[in-house]
Amino acid sequence: MVVPTPPPGTRRREPGWDVLRSTFVLLVVLYHATHLGPVLHPELAPRSLSFDHQVGASLLLVVSAYFACATLGRHSPGRYWWGRVARLLPAFVVAVPLAWVALRFVSPPDWASPPAREMVVNWLMLGNWDTERYPWLDPAFWTLPLQLMAFTAAAVLSVTRWGYGPRLRVLLWAMVVVPLLLWPLRARPGDVADPPWWYRTVVDGLGFHRLHLFVAGIAVWLWSTRRMRTPHAIALLAVCGLAQFVHGLEPGPDGVVRIDLDHLDAVAAALVCAGIALVAVVARLPRPGSRMPAPLATAVRRLAGISYGVYLVHQTVGYVLMRRLQDLGAGPLAQSAAMLATAVLLGWALTRLVERPAHAALMRAWDRRAGVT
Secondary structure: OOOOOOOOOOOOOOHHHHHHHHHHHHHHHHHHHHHHHHHHOOOOOOOOOOOOOOOHHHHHHHHHHHHHHHHHOOOOHHHHHHHHHHHHHHHHHHHHHHHHHHHHHHOOOOOOOOOOHHHHHHHOOOOOOOOOOOOOOOHHHHHHHHHHHHHHHHHHHOOOHHHOHHHHHHHHHHHHHHHHHHHHHHOOOOOOOOOOHHHHHHHHOOOHHHHHHHHHHHHHHHHHOOOOOHHHHHHHHHHHHHHHHHHOOOOOOOOOOOOOOOOOOHHHHHHHHHHHHHHHHHHHOOOOOOOOOHHHHHHHHHHHHOHHHHHHHOHHHHHHHHHHHHHOOOOHHHHHHHHHHHHHHHHHHHHHHHHHHHHHHHHHHHHHHHHHO
16 A cells, blocks of 8 residues: 655655554554454464454555545646556565565465466456456555556546546545445345456456545545535545445455344444544644654654555565464464564565665656656
8 A cells, every 4th residue: 555755855744644654554464463364364373352353454545545636736647647656566566476485485385375477467466356366465465456546547537627626526426326326236146245247347346345435535635625615525425434334244355244234344334434534634634743752753754654565565474474483382462463573674675675766766767758758
């Protein structure tokens, strides 16, 4: 998950956004380390404390959509789009073989050993369209195609009449309402876990069931910049919250199908709604979090700066690490702590060695070409 970060010295970093990015990425790691890991690999010892709510990745998409709006007008649409691609893809290209190596050469013998061709499948990002035929080497990669599609749509819309004004508001409402209207088509005949192939390929593949998260981020930006009135923003965000509750009825990554309100993870949906409200507060208030103690502010800023790298490398490598540590006699708490520490270390390395230098080089290449032409 990437939230655009300006180059050092271009503008003041807002501590409130660092707090949100750090918190949300930690929620992702916590969910995978304490709940989803033992679910997907039942041989892992159960955790006494388990955070079993899928929240962090959804909120990172909201923040990503907000910053897509905030940064779009600073450059030409082409340079904006290239900047997002240059930020996302280089680290992803490296993270894919890292996950493959972990599964192929480090994981225990009883785990599946993926062939080399699965790296190509992952680089092509086919997993969201057919997870069974094209499995993700790291399940966290599912956000990449959604973000690329969103950034591309933002760049295209910015040069059309649908990118602003009343038409944009109509489009935002459609992005939330249409997936809700399509929902009954998923549950054929009453089986939400087995939608028609065309629904799974088109609707799920294009991420229609996640569009409300992008809409929430856009609505918060419009409201925070006084481009949308408060009643309108509240109404739109309320429907986004409804869409999040409906989304909770779908089978999660833990395989649990919540087909009725008795099984719905209402806590996760409520936490996502609360997180969106926090994003709105940080977006509207001047310098929220500026009174944090300096050591804490520094730690939060550094973690926020490597959050995309942490997100990319934590899950598959973390599962392999936890299993190997368990084989050596480590308990559940030590396993989860090691997964977090390794994610931070690898995320830092991926950010410093790949993401930032590659982004800088690719932007220089764009600027040189733009200067010539």
